[in-house]
Amino acid sequence: MSQRRTVREPRRRRRWSAWTVGTALAAVVAALPGCGSGTQSTLNPAGTGARQVEGLWWLLFGIAVAVCLVVTGLLLWALARRRGDRVQPRAGGRRLVVVAGVALPAAVLTAVYGVGLAQMKALQQPAGPAAITVDVIGHTWWWEVRYPDSGVVTANEIHVPAGQVVHVRLQTADVLHSFWVPQLMPKTDLIAGRINETWLRAERPGSYRGQCAEYCGLQHGHMAFWVVAQSESDFRRWLAEQAEPAPGVAASISDPVVARGQAVLENGSCASCHSVRGTSANGVAGPDLTHLADRSTLAAGSLPNTAGHLSGWIADSQTTKPGNLMPPQPLSPADLAAVVAFLEEENRR
Ligand code: CUA
Numbered sequence: 001m002s003q004r005r006t007v008r009e010p011r012r013r014r015r016w017s018a019w020t021v022g023t024a025l026a027a028v029v030a031a032l033p034g035c036g037s038g039t040q041s042t043l044n045p046a047g048t049g050a051r052q053v054e055g056l057w058w059l060l061f062g063i064a065v066a067v068c069l070v071v072t073g074l075l076l077w078a079l080a081r082r083r084g085d086r087v088q089p090r091a092g093g094r095r096l097v098v099v100a101g102v103a104l105p106a107a108v109l110t111a112v113y114g115v116g117l118a119q120m121k122a123l124q125q126p127a128g129p130a131a132i133t134v135d136v137i138g139h140t141w142w143w144e145v146r147y148p149d150s151g152v153v154t155a156n157e158i159h160v161p162a163g164q165v166v167h168v169r170l171q172t173a174d175v176l177h178s179f180w181v182p183q184l185m186p187k188t189d190l191i192a193g194r195i196n197e198t199w200l201r202a203e204r205p206g207s208y209r210g211q212c213a214e215y216c217g218l219q220h221g222h223m224a225f226w227v228v229a230q231s232e233s234d235f236r237r238w239l240a241e242q243a244e245p246a247p248g249v250a251a252s253i254s255d256p257v258v259a260r261g262q263a264v265l266e267n268g269s270c271a272s273c274h275s276v277r278g279t280s281a282n283g284v285a286g287p288d289l290t291h292l293a294d295r296s297t298l299a300a301g302s303l304p305n306t307a308g309h310l311s312g313w314i315a316d317s318q319t320t321k322p323g324n325l326m327p328p329q330p331l332s333p334a335d336l337a338a339v340v341a342f343l344e345e346e347n348r349r
Contacts, residue, residue, distance in 0.1 A: 040182050040209045047184030047208070048127045048201040056119050063112060074100075123186060126199040130167035134158060138170070138177035138190040138212070141219040141324065142287055142300040152242040153275070155287035157295045159238050162205045162229040170196040178214035181227050187213045202229035209301070218323035224301025245278025246290045248342035261342025264335045273326070285325060293346035299324070307347075311340050 045051040136158070137144040145154045160166045170179050172190035180187040181200060188198040202208065212223035230238060252259035262279060265271060270289075271281035277290040295305055299321050303309040313320060314336060316328040331339065341348070 040211065042182045045183055046203050046206060047181070048203065049123055049185035049199070050181075050183055051203075052119060052123055053186050056116065059115065060112065063108060067108070126165050126167070127201050128165045130199065131161055131164035133167040133169065134160070135169045135171070136179060136190075138172040138174075138179070138216075138223075140174050140217050141212070141223040141321070143223070143225045144173070144287065145225075147239065147242075150239055150243055152239060153288040154242060154291065154295070156225045156297065156300045157228060158210075158225065159228045159230060159235055160200070160202060161232045161235040162202045164232070165199055165201045168198050168200060170198065175216050176214050177212045177216050177223070179210065180213040181208050181210035183208045184210075184227060189214060200227070202227065205229050205231055205234075207296070211301075219321050222300060222302045222321050224297075226296060226301065242291050242294070244291075246276045246342075246345070247293075248276075248345040249278035251345045251348075252342070255341075257338050257341045258345055260335070261338035261340070264331065264339050265342060268331070268335075269329065270339070289343060291346060293344045307340050307344050310343065311336055314339060 042050060042053055042057060045054045133148055135146040135148055137146070143156050143158075145156070145158050146152070168179070168188075170188055170190045171194075172192050174192075176192070177190040178187045179190060179198070184202055185198065185200040188196050190196065206229055208227045208229065210225045210227055212220055214220075216223065248258050248262055252262045265274075265276065266280045271279075271283055273283040273286040275282045275284065275288045275290070277288075281289075292310075293305070297303060298305050298309055298313055299317065302321055303313065314329050314331070317324055317326045318328060329336075
């Protein structure tokens with residue numbers, strides 16, 4: 001009885017391992033198409049730093065594939081030459097283990113480590129003199145963006161001139177965050193009490209999604225942003241427009257709804273957390289709303305920037321992004337519509 005069981009056991013194990021290998025391969029093949037979908041992919045670089053990271057990625061991938069093929073080949077060779085279930089130690093086996101199992105991996109890993117260190121050093125050097133400086137301040141869970149040379153303040157969207165080096169200074173207002181635009185540059189952490197400096201250079205105009213890459217609490221996953229790379233002239237025009245007062249301020253002279261919106265914003269609770277240039281609202285806890293309508297998303301990449309989403313967000317942002325600092329705003333329907341009209345004036349012209 002016990003004799004028959006020992007004969008059957010290995011066959012069942014072999015079947016299981018074939019099933020496991022097959023499933024793992026199928027999973028890898030099924031996951032591969034996800035690697036190629038351009039947005040937010042390190043393998044679809046559009047920036048100088050990201051291109052260096054991509055080179056390192058392919059090198060490591062190539063080495064991993066080569067090691068995998070060699071080990072699989074040795075395994076298959078050993079299986080093919082197997083005689084029965086008994087293992088016979090052979091002369092020279094120990095040397096093979098020391099060379100192929102210890103010395104060779106140590107040499108490969110040391111070489112890879114050396115390449116990685118050299119790459120890290122190269123990435124610290126900007127690809128040229130910086131055209132502009134941008135201050136990025138991480139908040140739970142959004143990004144404050146400041147252009148110190150022009151005084152422009154915005155949020156969750158960083159406009160830059162394409163083809164030029166942008167000097168980025170990173171700070172946090174609260175906890176640890178990490179600034180990452182996979183298509184443009186590697187990650188840099190935002191650490192309390194210090195300013196971390198990095199750089200990026202978009203090779204061509206386009207919108208590149210960034211994401212906080214350090215777990216920072218409940219809405220870490222909803223802490224995204226966009227880097228919008230523009231031609232030099234488009235960027236300068238954008239910067240000049242952003243320096244202007246909110247367009248609703250001028251519109252409020254002739255449009256009573258927009259005027260009502262500005263009054264609600266200035267006299268209600270909005271002003272205690274938000275700033276709007278040209279009005280008396282000068283709060284600093286939340287994003288600057290001066291040219292809100294110009295941004296493509298709301299709530300750090302969580303929602304498309306439409307009047308409907310903005311209304312819902314103001315009325316009760318906690319349903320979309322639980323835990324964020326803004327409490328529900330019990331405005332009357334008319335007041336809510338007026339505030340949205342004021343903030344969306346840029347899109348109504
Ligand atoms: Cu900020 Cu994760």
